Amino acid sequence: MRVASLYDIHGNLPALEAVLADVGRSRVDKVVVGGDVASGPLPAQTVEALLALGDRAWFVRGNADREVVEAYDAGRVDAAAESEPARRAAVFAAAALSRDQRDFLAGFSDTVTVNLEGLGETLFCHGSPRDDDEIITAATPPQRLRRILTGVRQRVVVCGHTHQQFDRRLDSYRVINAGSVGVPYEGRAGAYWALLGPGVELRRTEYELEPALARLRGGGFPDLEEMVGESLLDPVDPAWVADFFEGQAEGRSR
Numbered sequence: 001m002r003v004a005s006l007y008d009i010h011g012n013l014p015a016l017e018a019v020l021a022d023v024g025r026s027r028v029d030k031v032v033v034g035g036d037v038a039s040g041p042l043p044a045q046t047v048e049a050l051l052a053l054g055d056r057a058w059f060v061r062g063n064a065d066r067e068v069v070e071a072y073d074a075g076r077v078d079a080a081a082e083s084e085p086a087r088r089a090a091v092f093a094a095a096a097l098s099r100d101q102r103d104f105l106a107g108f109s110d111t112v113t114v115n116l117e118g119l120g121e122t123l124f125c126h127g128s129p130r131d132d133d134e135i136i137t138a139a140t141p142p143q144r145l146r147r148i149l150t151g152v153r154q155r156v157v158v159c160g161h162t163h164q165q166f167d168r169r170l171d172s173y174r175v176i177n178a179g180s181v182g183v184p185y186e187g188r189a190g191a192y193w194a195l196l197g198p199g200v201e202l203r204r205t206e207y208e209l210e211p212a213l214a215r216l217r218g219g220g221f222p223d224l225e226e227m228v229g230e231s232l233l234d235p236v237d238p239a240w241v242a243d244f245f246e247g248q249a250e251g252r253s254r
């Protein structure tokens with residue numbers, strides 16, 4: 001089995017379309033979507049594109065998918081009333097989704113396990129195997145990563161959530177971050193994903209930013225300029241982002 005793993009799309013439909021075209025040329029058996037699909041500029045259209053994959057795709061729940069469903073169920077529809085950007089994005093998405101689309105998100109799995117050619121049993125999760133909101137980066141200290149991996153049976157773990165690709169080894173484990181399709185923190189624009197089996201290929205798909213931005217701006221997403229600024233137009237330094245996330249992780253270490 002050979003899979004394309006697509007994480008952290010965040011409502012960036014033009015980026016998703018570019019990646020799906022690339023995936024179509026890559027002879028994969030399945031697509032694993034690693035969560036955080038709708039929370040962003042074009043929520044409903046992005047969910048429709050994913051639904052169209054049908055049984056070619058498996059879905060892992062991200063923290064943002066969970067927050068969108070929570071916002072939908074609580075009847076929160078006023079994004080402007082939310083002071084925090086992630087909550088604002090969740091409410092914006094919840095207000096855009098239909099009941100069927102909400103049910104689709106609510107049906108995502110905590111984790112997905114796939115037996116991959118050349119890699120063996122591989123665990124796909126969003127943040128970490130135990131928590132969809134837990135941070136793992138290229139800079140996560142071995143002691144903390146070892147605690148996170150305690151009890152994980154699979155030798156290969158694929159995660160996302162921090163929007164930056166890596167492929168690292170610790171003890172007998174290989175931990176891979178597939179990167180972010182929609183909101184990468186890579187220091188360079190593009191749509192980032194991973195092709196798994198037999199090897200690990202960290203991929204970057206280019207797409208034309210100007211027409212993409214015009215479509216994204218049409219969605220009325222409140223934090224669009226900040227989102228595309230820090231990820232695509234004037235990308236922040238990836239090492240700074242990893243340090244920033246590690247600082248957050250330090251604050252709630254266990």
Ligand SMILES: [Mn+2]
Pocket residue numbers: 008010036062064161162
């Ligand atoms: Mn995310």
